[in-house]
Amino acid sequence: MNAELVFVGTELLLGEILNTNAQYLSQQLSLLGVDVYHQQVVGDNAARLRAVLTQALGRADLVIACGGLGPTDDDITREVAAEVAGRALKLDEGLLRGLEAWFATRGRKMTENNRRQCMVPEGAKVLPNDRGTAPGLIIPAPGGKEIVLLPGPPGELQPMFARHVVPYLTARNGGRPMRLVTRTLRFVGIGESALADGLKDLLAGQTDPTIAPYAKTAEVHLRLATRAADQAEGLARIAPVEAEIRARFGRFLYGTDDEDLAAAVGRLLADRGLTLATAESCTGGLVAKRITDVAGSSAYFRMGFVTYASEAKERFLGVPADLIAAHGVVSEPVALAMAQGALERAGADVAVAITGVAGPGGGTPETPVGTVCFGLAARGGAEDGRGAGALPGGAWTERLWLHGDREGVRERAAVHALAMVRRYLTGQLG
Structure with missing residues (x-):
């Protein structure tokens, strides 16, 4: 019908x-x-x-x-x-x-x-x-x-x-059950076009279940759908297609159905018994908000720092003034210093930091609007209880140019910071 x-x-x-x-x-x-x-x-x-x-x-x-x-x-x-x-x-x-x-x-x-x-x-x-x-x-x-x-x-x-x-x-319909059964696969760190290109044979030949990609802010979702008498029958029909997609792009797959990225990161932290701290500048606490939107996040989230001004980065995170003078406030060395400061002051196991230019003003030829730098610092050493081995301690930085208006840049930066933590927790950050 x-x-x-x-x-x-x-x-x-x-x-x-x-x-x-x-x-x-x-x-x-x-x-x-x-x-x-x-x-x-x-x-x-x-x-x-x-x-x-x-x-x-x-x-x-x-x-x-x-x-x-x-x-x-x-x-x-x-x-x-x-x-x-x-x-x-x-x-x-x-x-x-x-x-x-x-x-x-x-x-x-x-x-x-x-x-x-x-x-x-x-x-x-x-x-x-x-x-x-x-x-x-x-x-x-x-x-x-x-x-x-x-x-x-x-x-x-x-x-x-x-x-x-x-x-x-x-x-x-003759009293027969009619039900649309769906399964949503959530990806981060890969664009819609790249994901679709890697699945073009599945997309071209799809019949049942159907596969539909949806671009989200800094994420891509795949919706698998079929009709069945009940949920179990539908998921059984979806399972082989899902398994093939996981085999190809599992490293980018962070969750399914209603689990968002913050919840997925929280689950990984809880599995390993690790705690997290954040240090944010241009995102103004957006990462900390997303983490604490998840019920039970007090088990793994220690503290969030919003250090918008340079003076705040120096005072509350211990970022050296001469480091800011030498590299600029929007730089990878400053992002890393922010993460290391948050790690020590919060007593956390992992810390992620963001500093950038969200716009619409404030950009320069060297750091145009949309430039965002990320830092991650970790103590390492924790195992997840499933035989995955201990995580290494260390420090990592990344620099991106993110498109969009002010809110778009902030949203994409928050997603990337969470994705960076996820990559560390799954052994993909290196």
Whole structure:
């Protein structure tokens, strides 16, 4: 089954409200195994809505239209959908009595225009609205297709979809379970084009499961997906493809599904019984924030230093003033001195440091905006309990030019710092 989503409302076209219904319905339909190939937004105009619904019925098994079911003259979805489906509208006396009771229990008088909400296309299934006055509808359309009408407010749409549409779609499929099973592989330290090039044979020949790359800020995610009766069956189908991808690019793979990079680094630190400290300049504590966003990070995170000014680097991290004068504050020697200072002052096992020019000003020909230097210092000697051997102590530096605006540079710098710690913990930093 494939579906098309139609969202009705001039306010959506004007950007006056955020269309959260699109995200919700797409996610829920994917879990049901229903493909969504198109989404459309149309204003409160009968001719344009008629054209949109006609087009949608021409290319989808199921059309779900949201909004425009209210009592006012610009609420036209019910009437236009009935016309497109070739169904006459008739007053549903049961709905009318229920709506009158709804107003009466609230001490309000029902106006005449509310009767429009009780008009039902012939042969349509009524979907009760437990949160409002506009019922939903499932309208049969030519060719065995259907139009589902849902109210626009998310507080009404979501419970109606969950309680009434989901069971209906499951029953329509003969009661067979429909489920989209996915597995997300998360990579850092490799670009989308390089990853895709190394997997081009898998991408070109993919059938089931499918493979879709997604570029994130300084990361790349691969989404593997298949349809199955349950999670176990789906993951079993995905497993051989995942194993092949791991064999090719496992050194860049830091986590799966919802585990972000900070959590993955924390897991590695905890496995080895190591502690971490940070020293940040241009990122202003962003690395420390990401680490401490993870529950339980107090077990391995000792301390974070935000030393924005040169004087702060000298005072709190012990960076020599003559080192800054000789190399500049944005330099690999200063980044390393920051890391070594954080390591000693925090009593940590590993420390990572960042100093750079995030912009938009402050750049020079030698250190243009986007220049970021990283330092990592480690005591070494800890084993992870799985026979991986002891890590070496030592010091490492890196210098990068990161693209983007100020926030982009800061975000990419934070990701690279975490990735640098990960590379050290997995024996890849050298």
